[in-house]
Amino acid sequence: MKLSSLLGSLAKELTGNDSVEITGVTCDSRSVKPGMLFFALPGATVDGHRFIPAAVTAGAAAVVLEDTASAPQEVPWISVTDARSAMAITAAEFYGKPTVDLPLIGITGTNGKTTTSYLVESILAAAGTPAAVLGTISYRFGETTIEASHTTPESTELQAAFRKLADAGARAFVMEVSSHALEQKRVDGCYFDVGIFSNLTRDHLDYHKTMESYLESKQRLFEDLLRPDTLKPRRRAAVNMDDEYGVRIAGRAACEVITYGVDFQGDVHAVDVQSSVNGISGRLVTPYGAIAFSSRLLGRFNLYNILAAASAGVALELPLEAIKSGIEGHTTVPGRMERVENTQGVTLLVDYAHTGDALENVLSTLQELATARIITVFGCGGDRDTGKRPIMGRIAASMSDLAIVTSDNPRTENPLTILGQVRAGILPLGFREYTPEDAVGGFPEKGFVMLENRAEAIRLAVRAAKPGDIILLAGKGHEDYQIIGTTKHHFDDREEARRAFEEISR
Numbered sequence: 411m412k413l414s415s416l417l418g419s420l421a422k423e424l425t426g427n428d429s430v431e432i433t434g435v436t437c438d439s440r441s442v443k444p445g446m447l448f449f450a451l452p453g454a455t456v457d458g459h460r461f462i463p464a465a466v467t468a469g470a471a472a473v474v475l476e477d478t479a480s481a482p483q484e485v486p487w488i489s490v491t492d493a494r495s496a497m498a499i500t501a502a503e504f505y506g507k508p509t510v511d512l513p514l515i516g517i518t519g520t521n522g523k524t525t526t527s528y529l530v531e532s533i534l535a536a537a538g539t540p541a542a543v544l545g546t547i548s549y550r551f552g553e554t555t556i557e558a559s560h561t562t563p564e565s566t567e568l569q570a571a572f573r574k575l576a577d578a579g580a581r582a583f584v585m586e587v588s589s590h591a592l593e594q595k596r597v598d599g600c601y602f603d604v605g606i607f608s609n610l611t612r613d614h615l616d617y618h619k620t621m622e623s624y625l626e627s628k629q630r631l632f633e634d635l636l637r638p639d640t641l642k643p644r645r646r647a648a649v650n651m652d653d654e655y656g657v658r659i660a661g662r663a664a665c666e667v668i669t670y671g672v673d674f675q676g677d678v679h680a681v682d683v684q685s686s687v688n689g690i691s692g693r694l695v696t697p698y699g700a701i702a703f704s705s706r707l708l709g710r711f712n713l714y715n716i717l718a719a720a721s722a723g724v725a726l727e728l729p730l731e732a733i734k735s736g737i738e739g740h741t742t743v744p745g746r747m748e749r750v751e752n753t754q755g756v757t758l759l760v761d762y763a764h765t766g767d768a769l770e771n772v773l774s775t776l777q778e779l780a781t782a783r784i785i786t787v788f789g790c791g792g793d794r795d796t797g798k799r800p801i802m803g804r805i806a807a808s809m810s811d812l813a814i815v816t817s818d819n820p821r822t823e824n825p826l827t828i829l830g831q832v833r834a835g836i837l838p839l840g841f842r843e844y845t846p847e848d849a850v851g852g853f854p855e856k857g858f859v860m861l862e863n864r865a866e867a868i869r870l871a872v873r874a875a876k877p878g879d880i881i882l883l884a885g886k887g888h889e890d891y892q893i894i895g896t897t898k899h900h901f902d903d904r905e906e907a908r909r910a911f912e913e914i915s916r
């Protein structure tokens with residue numbers, strides 16, 4: 411593709427020859443191949459303009475930059491005011507704007523994105539539209555799976571994935587849209603049909619600083635990306651009105667809004683709801699009629715995900731029958747309330763709750779279902795929001811019979827420092843601190859254990875549990891790794907749990 415045909419999307423002047431052939435788009439000098447267009451991004455850690463010489467040496471055919479003082483002599487260059495946004499729009503152009511021709515459903519919010527994306531996929535499948543799913547677990551369609559680098563990857567990676575998945579036969583895209591991605595314009599080249607807002611609770615304040623600016627990022631999906639002048643004729647938002655931030659988003663959305671809620675009787679809601687260990691059932695009420703449904707998913711928070719997905723179905727004008735069979739056909743998401751079978755009579759669930767709100771939701775669901783004790787193994791990721799640590803500690807300890815505080819992904823932080831910050835949230839509750847040995851012997855009163863090694867912590871939970879107890883392994887869900895320092899080691903909560911059950915049955 412000639413540079414001139416990409417320039418339309420950049421709408422900016424060029425210095426140099428615009429007939430050079432462009433072979434790809436990147437913002438990382440380390441991945442430049444001959445002929446690529448290099449975008450110099452003003453990063454938070456380093457300034458991408460510093461790498462223009464390295465990109466040119468590696469064969470970049472042209473450079474897009476914000477600061478003309480760094481303009482190269484050797485190759486054509488284009489100056490723009492926002493290089494991240496320009497890159498997203500150029501990447502979409504380079505890959506043939508894959509989201510213009512196919513429906514694109516974007517899901518944003520603190521919790522529930524992955525689960526809702528799988529539900530929407532199931533509803534679309536029931537309506538005869540095979541959809542690709544892009545999010546935390548992977549970017550996939552049928553046999554084609556691309557490993558996920560981020561929940562929402564950089565625009566160059568994202569647009570390449572759309573192209574590949576469309577070529578593999580996908581007829582719609584369902585994607586999670588993280589707040590980082592909205593803030594960093596990774597989705598600026600995406601043409602959305604439907605935007606879903608799940609909820610907004612404390613997370614990522616290391617990055618966004620305040621809840622208001624976290625909201626501002628999420629808001630971009632509904633104000634900027636679903637605005638009337640995009641190429642999509644049908645643009646709708648599905649918004650959770652039980653969430654105070656949802657109410658604000660709905661008030662400012664640039665498109666038609668379909669409201670949903672469990673308490674709020676919105677356009678989409680449920681009546682006659684029954685929740686048990688077997689799942690959730692009830693009647694789904696929509697603007698074009700009501701229908702009975704039952705789902706294998708557990709807990710009130712999953713009712714929100716079901717309503718969110720049903721609202722997307724309504725937004726896409728899919729038949730009510732397809733919405734129902736999509737909800738009913740969906741059974742599990744890897745690492746979300748995923749059971750590890752065992753012969754010890756223990757219910758062991760692996761879940762991805764890694765925020766205070768998610769932990770609280772999961773634990774209140776488990777409290778409703780529990781007939782015996784709840785043992786929770788959890789930690790907090792390093793190099794991430796530190797403020798959530800004592801909050802998660804307080805919630806896990808107060809809502810469990812035994813909380814085992816361990817490592818999540820410590821990354822470059824000292825694991826013991828993280829554990830100490832979690833412990834600071836537990837201490838004011840006055841619960842008893844047990845040693846691992848004591849806990850195995852029985853814990854007569856509510857308490858907690860500090861045990862840094864996650865495999866040992868899982869083993870301890872399994873050894874301390876009696877038949878009928880529930881063990882929750884929270885925070886890592888589907889992850890099959892643990893990041894210690896900058897090294898990714900193989901680690902899987904589900905495998906560790908299976909190993910622990912085998913050990914005690916010997």
Ligand SMILES: CC(=O)N[C@H]1[C@@H](OP(=O)(O)OP(=O)(O)OC[C@H]2O[C@@H](n3ccc(=O)[nH]c3=O)[C@H](O)[C@@H]2O)O[C@H](CO)[C@@H](O)[C@@H]1O[C@H](C)C(=O)N[C@@H](C)C(=O)N[C@H](CCC(=O)O)C(=O)O
Pocket residue numbers: 437438439440451452453454455456457458461559560561562563564588589590591617
């Ligand atoms: C906090 C954050 O989101 N950071 C992102 C941001 O990094 P940054 O601004 O610090 O970039 P930088 O390191 O300063 O580099 C600036 C530029 O120089 C370039 N560079 C750098 C070095 C070099 O040798 N050559 C070179 O060209 C870089 O490629 C970049 O373009 O821009 C980079 C390039 O786009 C991203 O890769 C990086 O994601 C980092 C790796 C990350 O961990 N992000 C996480 C927090 C994230 O995005 N998570 C969300 C949400 C998850 C959730 O919802 O729970 C996600 O969508 O996954």
Ligand SMILES: Nc1ncnc2c1ncn2[C@@H]1O[C@H](COP(=O)(O)OP(=O)(O)OP(=O)(O)O)[C@@H](O)[C@H]1O
Pocket residue numbers: 519520521522523524525526546561586608609711712714715745746747761762763764767768769771772887
């Ligand atoms: N609607 C919801 N409200 C609150 N908590 C939820 C909801 N849905 C799921 N959860 C909890 O949050 C965890 C993460 O759920 P899920 O993976 O669907 O969310 P996500 O938004 O994709 O998260 P991430 O941003 O980390 O990818 C689940 O394991 C569950 O504990």
Ligand SMILES: N[C@H](CCC[C@H](N)C(=O)O)C(=O)O
Pocket residue numbers: 561764790791792794818819885886889
């Ligand atoms: N997408 C989230 C996932 C957190 C999962 C948890 N296991 C952790 O590592 O903190 C993040 O990168 O913040």
Ligand SMILES: [Mg+2]
Pocket residue numbers: 523524545546547561586
């Ligand atoms: Mg997710």
